[in-house]
Amino acid sequence: MDDAYRELPFPGTDMALKTVHYVKGIEEPAIFNHSMRSYLYGRFLGEQQGLQPDGDYDDELLFLGCLLHDAGLSAEGNGDQRFDIDGADLAARFLTDQGMSAEKVDVVWDAVALHLHYEIAIRKRPEIALVTAGAGYDLGPEGPHTLPADYVHRIHAALPRLHAAAVLYDTIVGQALGKPHKAPPFSMPGELVRQRTRETWPTWEQLMTQPPSWNDYDGYQSKRCE
Template identity: 65%
Template sequence: MDTYGDLPFPRTGLALDALRLARDTESPAIFNHSMRSYLYGRFLGERQGLRPGHDYDDELLFLGCVLHDIGLTPHGDRGGRFDIDGADTAAAFLHDRGVAADRVEVVWDAVALHLCFDVAIRKRPEIALVTAGAGYDLGPEGPALPEGYADRVHAVLPRLRAAAALHDAIVDQALADPGKAPPFSTPGELLRQHTGERWPTWRELMSGEAGWGDYAGI
């Protein structure tokens, strides 16, 4: 962790193990995004008056952030949506290290919900700040960072076209396995934009052979 200078990353053994897993399996752009998500999530928490170690568990916040896109890697690909695959992969990683089930559940929720902003921000800080920090790294809406802070962060964790890298990773997974991008999901929408494919409408889905006939005669 000396590489990151005075940036306030937790240095516990579990945090370092999670960092190594993400660094060794993710592309540099996605890994850097995951690390920055923690810094920005922590910053946004401070702006809400939340103190790490007092109002939330700082290690859990870091684990959720650093592993939130692990489902975009071959290691984390379990055949489902990348957010859910990532949550399952993070949970397995923590279970293997003897982490208590209630702590594993927090990280699972943080990873699984990070695309569901309106849900995640209503959850406990360790979950809400993962989503907030990841979103801030891609589009910094909200309170302004202290002067020079973004430059310090980017000097250590360069952006490497993070938004484009995430888009391409999600779409590449979906092109290889369309089941990872169901209609109306974020991966599904990105795949639709990429291919131009038309998704079925709600009525078409409800009128299919497996439906109950609610639209019959209408």
């Protein structure tokens, strides 16, 4: 692990070190730093719930999930799906190639794929829930738990923010403008693109009646929404 991180409680397993090297090589520095901080915040939030690393959850899997959760925003991860799913698939390929068991790979896949879906992720096992919690805390530290100021200073000294929220926005939108199907209506990427382009989303009825359709609205008279 880089000397700059040695005072922070990152896992030092071979898999963790290989993944740090891999992700640092494919991601923007701002996104890499965000991913590393997400682990520290996820671990902290877990401790506030009484969850202990490698006691109540697999600390290495939490770290890998955090580190890889935005891998879909890299050039290597930019496929033809939403970036969260592209990232999950890239994470699974990388970890499988490193010899990780299918059972553990599945946990990381779920952690990455669900990190935009807070209400679902927090009901899952800690390795999944804390990825979402940590990533969210790094972008907006809401909630009842406040990190000690000196710890925050140490984290940001080792892992500068580098305009993280702005870089994430531009990267998500940039991918989607190049491949519009990566940002379907009503998804988080879709909403960010709508904010950038000011386009109007289609209504539910418009979506359901564009061809080909089953003509569910032909002759229908609403009884509830008038």
